[in-house]
């Protein structure tokens with residue numbers, strides 16, 4: 001039944017079902033504890049963050065972005081990053097990256113023994129200035145400094161590019177700007193680039209044109225997709241990415257989140273909705289949807305917000321009977 005529904009939906013979206021089915025596993029990068037909470041006005045206590053992440057670790061996720069070592073003046077919610085990272089139960093089969101904006105953040109992250117970091121740059125100048133107080137090129141230079149340290153310390157580095165199709169300050173973003181930043185981050189040593197539709201304005205057409213351009217300079221196994229769901233296009237855009245061979249997708253449990261420097265942008269695609277869709281396509285994620293639904297409830301109950309996941313809403317009452 002579920003499979004049939006998904007197939008019908010995909011046909012309507014004219015997405016090649018066979019192409020997608022050839023790819024049997026998708027790695028989900030859960031960004032709820034970082035991207036999800038960073039914009040949250042309610043102060044989430046350290047012990048709740050730790051419990052949240054520990055619960056996520058029990059769902060089958062293989063990658064959980066835990067926190068960010070950014071300036072607490074810029075993002076107060078992330079001020080307890082060292083305590084959070086040190087407090088969580090780390091499993092050997094899960095990667096726990098943290099976001100790092102500069103050498104200062106890198107040094108703090110290394111003090112608590114991180115094994116993977118994520119760096120971030122913007123394809124648009126306006127967002128780069130507002131988010132990191134520097135131009136895109138200066139941001140890339142900072143990233144090079146961070147990566148040089150990471151390589152010596154044997155720390156893996158994932159790269160994000162924000163505003164890959166649209167910017168809240170500069171408007172539409174041309175794929176060539178994304179291509180330029182992608183080339184720079186890959187050449188500096190990022191093992192993968194996550195394409196951030198920060199304000200969720202992407203559509204099937206714009207995401208397809210972006211990915212086609214990127215595949216002229218790199219391969220799909222170096223790319224991930226990170227869709228905010230502001231305009232309800234995230235799942236469609238993820239399907240396009242899958243169609244072009246991308247197999248790493250970022251999401252946030254219960255659709256938490258948004259960026260403090262991208263006004264009006266809502267959370268990421270909800271992990272529950274993503275897992276449900278992938279299950280329907282016969283694509284494995286290794287994730288227990290029931291456990292995920294429970295974690296979504298745990299955190300949204302704490303911050304007193306309704307879940308943004310349709311799947312969570314549909315399944316929660318069924319599971320809790």
Ligand SMILES: CC(C)(COP(=O)([O-])OP(=O)([O-])OC[C@H]1O[C@@H](n2cnc3c(N)ncnc32)[C@H](O)[C@@H]1OP(=O)([O-])[O-])[C@@H](O)C(=O)NCCC(=O)NCCSC(=O)C[C@@](C)(O)CC(=O)[O-]
Nearest residue numbers: 069070071074101104105120131132133160162196198259
């Ligand atoms: C990059 C900076 C630091 C520049 O900010 P700045 O103000 O230019 O930096 P500064 O070097 O002048 O330092 C200012 C103060 O911050 C301190 N400071 C400086 N760095 C750190 C640090 N690492 N950790 C702790 N403290 C730090 C520093 O010590 C100083 O303190 P003071 O001397 O005034 O007491 C700032 O702009 C910043 O932290 N920006 C991060 C903003 C952010 O976290 N945004 C959200 C994450 S990105 C995102 O969500 C998009 C993504 C990744 O999800 C993908 C997508 O959806 O597109």
